Amino acid sequence: MPELKKIQVNKVSDPNNLEKVFAIRREVFVGEQNCPPELEWEHEDESTHFLATVEGVPAGASRWRKTDNGYKLERFAVLKQFRGQGVAQELVRTVLADLPADVKYIYLNAQIQAMSLYEKFGFVKEGPQFEEAGIQHFKMVKR
Template sequence: MTVKIVENEKELEDAFSVRRTVFIDEQNVPEAEEIDQHEEEATHFVLYHEGSPIGAGRFRLVDGFGKVERICIMKQARGTGAGKTIMNGIEDYARKMGIQKLKLNSQTYAIPFYGGLGYEVVSEEFMDAGIPHKTMVKKI
């Protein structure tokens, strides 16, 4: 598995394809909420396995934090370490940028996954796109 920082239209479309499959098709998030006004300012990541996109995520600077967003893995690649691989790639990027604090909004079912990567819950539960979430942070 290889984490790639998106550098061209094909790679961006690969990232969007994974996000559409996971968030729009599987989780019924409206496309207008999934593909939002922050796409152009974000750094996008795509995870490839044997040339096929299997994961995606994006990263932005927000209020002094590196904000990790839109992390998703294709169904057939879940449980293979793909999620940890893309998160490690994004965290490595943040470190190279000199970022020391990361934040993300986790769907509540994924809190144990992010907790295993060192993230801590810092908020009450809230709804985003009709799905319960909690904010989590990590110092790197």
């Protein structure tokens, strides 16, 4: 059995750790998935950011923000070399635990290949498939 590596997810706001978050997103979304950079960098100041590390090495990132509709989970990204190790699950678990206790509506726009991850946490797809930044998505809502 492979050795379990220590995954840690922390809320971050200091410039040094935010740069690590942005570097992960730049590599995954802009580099790998060819998302236009101008679409990637929005709502940063109003978002709560998270950095995942594996054995202390930056591995993943995510954020949540309050919108007019409720709380939106966004920008889940895991570096290629850390995929399949549970980093994404820890990010989702930590982000959900960080939301205010009185949250009524939690949603996200899931890339199709990531939908099964969110389903494990009680999210269900809602509405038609759509394209965002050249990638197919479904809106998902936590039930």
